[in-house]
Amino acid sequence: EAQVTQNPRYLITVTGKKLTVTCSQNMNHEYMSWYRQDPGLGLRQIYYSMNVEVTDKGDVPEGYKVSRKEKRNFPLILESPSPNQTSLYFCASSPWTGDEKLFFGSGTQLSVL
Amino acid sequence: GENVEQHPSTLSVQEGDSAVIKCTYSDSASNYFPWYKQELGKRPQLIIDIRSNVGEKKDQRIAVTLNKTAKHFSLHITETQPEDSAVYFCAAQRGSTLGRLYFGRGTQLTVWP
Numbered sequence: 001e002a003q004v005t006q007n008p009r010y011l012i013t014v015t016g017k018k019l020t021v022t023c024s025q026n027m028n029h030e031y032m033s034w035y036r037q038d039p040g041l042g043l044r045q046i047y048y049s050m051n052v053e054v055t056d057k058g059d060v061p062e063g064y065k066v067s068r069k070e071k072r073n074f075p076l077i078l079e080s081p082s083p084n085q086t087s088l089y090f091c092a093s094s095p096w097t098g099d100e101k102l103f104f105g106s107g108t109q110l111s112v113l
Numbered sequence: 114g115e116n117v118e119q120h121p122s123t124l125s126v127q128e129g130d131s132a133v134i135k136c137t138y139s140d141s142a143s144n145y146f147p148w149y150k151q152e153l154g155k156r157p158q159l160i161i162d163i164r165s166n167v168g169e170k171k172d173q174r175i176a177v178t179l180n181k182t183a184k185h186f187s188l189h190i191t192e193t194q195p196e197d198s199a200v201y202f203c204a205a206q207r208g209s210t211l212g213r214l215y216f217g218r219g220t221q222l223t224v225w226p
Contacts, residue, residue: 031212042119042202042218043157050212058213059114090156100145100206102214104156 002027006091006105013081014113021076021108023091029103031096032074033058034066036087037107043090049074050096081112115140117205119217126193127225134220136203137185145206146179146186151219152199160201161188193224 004025013019025032033048035058045058049068063085065077074093078085091105116139126132138146147162163170163177163186170177174193179186190197203217 033212033214035216040122040218043204043216045214045216048212056212059215096212100147100214101159101162102147102149102157104158106156 004105025093029093031094115215117217132190134188138205143205149202
């Protein structure tokens with residue numbers, strides 16, 4: 001089944017404790033992206049990647065890191081999480097070239113205490 | 114960067130009525146305009162999209178119109194049903210900046226039986 005898999009689904013952590021949210025897609029998509037969703041603010045792009053080893057900042061990259069060592073994986077790293085990073089996070093992928101439809105993962109609800 | 118504004122933030126309609134959600138964008142170079150639907154607790158899913166060389170596109174009960182001169186586009190849902198209740202997001206992609214997709218803040222549509 002074609003899908004974008006995010007883990008974990010829920011995560012509660014404390015300020016400063018490094019964490020990684022994983023994202024994997026099995027559709028051979030070139031493009032992958034991370035968004036955070038906050039009430040009243042919609043979906044805001046954190047980082048995106050057009051291909052392996054190519055990553056770029058979105059609207060709200062501060063406090064986040066990403067890597068694209070393999071085509072299928074695009075992990076989101078929070079080196080030192082803070083309470084303002086409490087949010088719902090979505091990973092998405094897309095063929096992009098000629099078809100920009102985004103396929104979203106199921107989301108990760110992160111709470112930073 | 115691009116700025117996408119979406120109105121209204123909430124919309125309530127009676128079943129069978131029509132619903133219209135409007136978005137404006139700031140960058141005249143934007144050339145791709147998708148609409149995503151997010152049901153409660155679910156991931157966003159693409160419902161319709163339009164490119165800048167097209168003025169209108171329909172898919173059964175939903176349609177999108179684009180006015181490039183005024184830099185706005187709208188989602189029209191006819192004969193609304195309770196299952197149309199969801200948050201709807203518009204977005205715009207700048208043609209000059211591959212990979213950057215800017216979302217509006219969303220519209221909570223409620224369809225009352």
